[in-house]
Structures are given as C-alpha cells and as structure tokens.
Amino acid sequence: MSGSGGAGAGEQEAGGSGVPAAAVPALTARMRERFGVHGRGQHERDRPGGDGHGQGQAGGPPNGAGAPYGGGGRRRGHGGGRGGEQLVVPRARPDSYYGKPIIKEPVWGSPDVPGYLFLGGLAGASSVLAGFAQAAGNHKQAKASKIAAAGAIGLSGVALVADLGRPERFLNMLRVFKPTSPMSVGSWLISAFGGASAAAAACAVTGRLPKVGAAATAGAALVGPAVCTYTAALICDTAVPAWHDAHREMPYLFAGSAASAAGGLGMLVVPPEDAGQAIRFAVLGAATEMTAKSLLLKSLGDIAEPYQTGRPGKLMEVAEVLTAAGLAGAVLAGGSRTAIKLAGAALLASSALTRFGIFEAGRASARDPKYTVRPQRERLAAKAAGSVTDPPSS
C-alpha cells in the first residue's frame, strides 16, 4: 500500500506504477472533472481510489460542484488541513465499499416498464373519461376513449409479460393475492380492468350488446383510477431512494399525469366540438401533475438531484415544458382545431416523458450509493440527537 491514503475506510492502493502515489488521486479527480463522469459510467468512476480518496486529497468534489451532497466530511469530523497538503474540503468518508452501489439497480427494462407506467395511466384515465362521456351522451369521446383504454392496457400487458425473466410463468402472478405486494394487487387490477375495457371497446365498436357495454364501461371507469395510481405504490414500495422517498406525492403525480394523457388523447382524436370534456379533464390533470411534481421535488430535498441532473433531468425538463405548453394551449385554444390538437399532443407526450424521467431518476438514485447512505446517516444522526425516536414509518 502506498502512503497516500487517509484514515477513511476503503482506502486503496494508489501507487504501484511509476506515478507518484500522492499524484494519483489528484489525477483521478481531474480526470473525473475532465470527462464529466457524473451521470454516466458509475462503475468506471467508482473503481478503487473512489470517493474518499479523491475528495480528501485533491479537494475536488467527485460528485460535481454544486451537488447537494458535494461537501465532504459532513458527518465525519475528520479534520482538514495537515501540514504540506492542500485540503480544500475536509476529508470525506466513502459512502460505500469501493464506491459500489448499496442496493441493486432495478432490473426492470426500458421501454417496457416506463412505457407501462404511461400506458397504464393512459388506459385507466381514458376509461374514466369514457364513462363520464357516455353518461353525458358524448358518444364520440366515449368511443374513442374506450378504444384507447383497451388498446393501451393490451399493449401494457404485452410489455409487462415481456419484461418477466420467465414470461411463460406470467400466470403465476394470479396464484395469490397479496396486499403487501403492489405488483400482486396490480396484476389483479389489470386482469379485471383489461377484461372490462376490452368488453366496453368491443361493444362500442360493434354496436352490439349495449347493456353489457354500459356495464363494462362503468366497471372500467371504476377500476381505471386504481390502475392509474397503484403504479405509484409499485415503484415507491422499493428501496430505490428517489422513488421510495417520494411515496406521498407520487400517486397524485401519476393521477394527474394519467388524466393529462387521457384528456390529451381525446383532444387529439375527437372533433373539437365534442372535446370539451377531454379539455377540462386534461387541464385538471396537467395542473395536478405540475403541482404534485413540484411538491415531490421539494419534499425529496437532496434526493431530488437525480430528477434534475443527467438524462432523467433532461426528460423531466422537456416534459415540464410540454406540460406547461399543453396546459396553456388547452386553456387558451378556444375553438381553434389546430391549437386543441397541438395541446393534446403536447400533454400526451409530456405524460410519457414524465414517466420515463421518473423511471430513469430512480435507476440513477439506485446506482449511486450516496443517495442510499446519506439519508440513512442523517436519520441516525437525528435519532442520536433525540429528535426522532422511531424510523420514519409507522
């Protein structure tokens, strides 16, 4: 071992080659900066000589300047400057073993699962819109939304089965009913909803069995909202920090996003003179989505970072712009056919991008151990300070 390590655990051999040992951490820190490793190649960045090393010696926050968690030594009092060394920030303790993630990254694939989050929401909210449109005698809207609901949930089913490690065993989902497993609850919801929405769509398209169609429409409209929002519990009931810690706001975000998508699709495909319901549904949805999203980011605090940086950050940003544009368009469109359709398309796209952004943000938060370790450290510190007596659950 070289002598360049600090007291931090996980110190690795830095030297060994011809490079002076003390120069290695500084070099790696500079390379990190140079190649902007934040957000990509977690594995490359987190090889030996990881965080504690670079941070302590070179003073370059490896997590990127300005990152909420950038400062070193916040929970360890490893005092800074020793003679001869230029410690800009106090020595930090590494967040994990060789910088490796603490939890496993979700194995759920993209576009299957984020696509499902979007399509499931679209399907569920479309069935709500279809139900109320039918009740109001708005048959064009009702028919369009029924077809959308059945199509979207059908596609969802295919995507979900394809994402299983053993697709041929998909029926095992219906072996048990477990309220402790959002996926189990969801499997039953999708099964019921899929049947009802398919029947409703089939009756609407063929014009046969109107009573069965009405019952199926009502059934789908009642189950639909749960199909939209249970997916929030699905992703939040994990150890993934950016999802789990957002569990209060996520269901409302998903409900809003789903209504926005279903309304947006209605605006896109239904003649403008029949699109009033869709427009108002979309407006309510988009406003809810934007509100819930900002509350979510606020309550996440430092763990909001994955939603705001890198690829998920970009997705969320574009989605935000599209939601705002679609919302404004829907409110201001008046009778303009083009404006209504453009606004509808924007809302539909923003809903999809939001789901992809949330999905990617969760994955990013699982990859970086700091999002797992630091909130737990803060919790322990709070407990030690006596302000918390129990884990924040109950």
Place this chain on the structure above:
Amino acid sequence: MGFFTDTSVCIGCKACEVACKEWNHVPEDGLNLLGMSYDNTGELGASTWRHVAFIEQIKRPGDAPGPGHGHPDDSGASVLTESALGEFSADGSRWLMASNVCKHCTESACLDVCPTGALMRTEFGTVVVQEDVCNGCGYCVSACPFGVIERREEDGRAWKCTLCYDRIGDGLEPACAKACPTQSIQFGPVDELRDRAQLRVDALHEAGETGARLYLEDPDDGISGGGAFFLLLDEPEVYGLPPDPVDTTRDLPRMWRHVATAAGALLVGGLIASLRRDLRP
C-alpha cells in the same frame, strides 16, 4: 435459526464462498481481478451468496480518530491484545475482511413484495425463493434494502442465500459456517447468537477495539433484526452495508392510502370535467 458473522476474526480465506457454491450448485459468475484488494467476486448477487469484502485502511499519524476509530493511541500502534484481526498494525495499516450474506430479515421486503408467493418464510425463520414458482418479475431485487437478491440473467429467476434450507432441515449447519476455519461464521438460534455476539463485542471493547459494533442484531431496528447479523469494526457503509436500513414495505399502508385518495380524486376530476358540455376549459 440464523448467522452471526464476526468479522473481527475473518481471515479472508473465502472458504465460505467456495463451500456455498459447491453445496448449492451456484454457477460460476466470474473470478475477476477487480482491483479491489483480494476481492474477486465484487458483491452479493444471483450467483454469489456469500461475499468476502476486503478493505485496506491506512491510518496515519495526525489523523484525528473518528468515532469509528477510537484507538486511544493515535500513533497507529496497536493497542489490542485480543485476537481481533481488525487492529491497525505498527505501520498504521489494517485490513478488514468480512463475509457478507443475505440478512434473512425479520421484516423482509423481498418476501412482502413478491407477487407470486415464490419467496417464503421457512419454519426456521429464514427467507427462501422457491425456484419453481419464481417468474422473474424482479420486484424483490428493487425491494431489498441491502442489494442482496438478484435476477440471474441467463436463467431469468431471482436467487439468493437459502441459509442452506436443505442442510439445516437435516440438522446440519450451513455450508459456509461449516467451512469457516475461524468461526467467523457462526450458525445457531438467533437469540443464542445475539448473546454470544454481545459477549464478543464487550470483550473487544475492553481490549480497546472501540470501533467494534453489532449490526442488525437489534430486534427493534428497521428490519426488526436480521436473521443474519454481524460484528463490524467500522461503519456499515465501509463494508457496503446500509447504515440504517428500514423495511421497504413499512410505508406501504400509507402509500395505499395515498393511492386510494389519488384514485378517488381522479374519479372526481372526471366528474368535474363532465359537468358541462361546452368547450370552455
């Protein structure tokens, strides 16, 4: 039944890794030069059910002893007379080794979220995947607060330590515990192991190794105690373990309430949107 892994006497021989693979027919998943000290397997996963971590630490004169390094003698010289291998040697370095394993949580998120019932609790209090039921949905992988269980990609199903369900059912001890030459891995009834662990940590503290602490032994912690718990010589995250893990599903009742409220709100939103038929938003 459970494990007490006393990392203070782990010598990094990896007999546990090998014995586990052999007994359980766990496929080869890479024996790599990772640049992580003597660690060739990296982390627990679908095909690594015991993983030995190697942590090289250097303590230099002038380093303030952190809370985890409470050696009274700051020069780096060992103050230990006990047989803890986590002591800093005269040159101020130490080499921590620890055999990690599935924690068999008392409140087990992987088991709770499993939608097929493939994950079950055994009569020994351990948590086991039934491989003939698992359909590889991957939910347990995201739910585990420790990153233990994983989907084996070539197989499609989730795998993890079974605490040698087949062996303990026959009155044998798990393969890793049997193979451990230093009794770093101890197997037995969890209560008994907890008593033993407390004696050990007290002895280490008396000997000056104040960094020794038990991890997951407390039945009141976030997972209501691990069926497998540990004696560590430094902070848990140094070993790649979360410092304050909480069962993922503890918040689920609250999540369901929010899900139901949001679903109700969506229905009301649909109603509000339908009160008029004109085009105004």
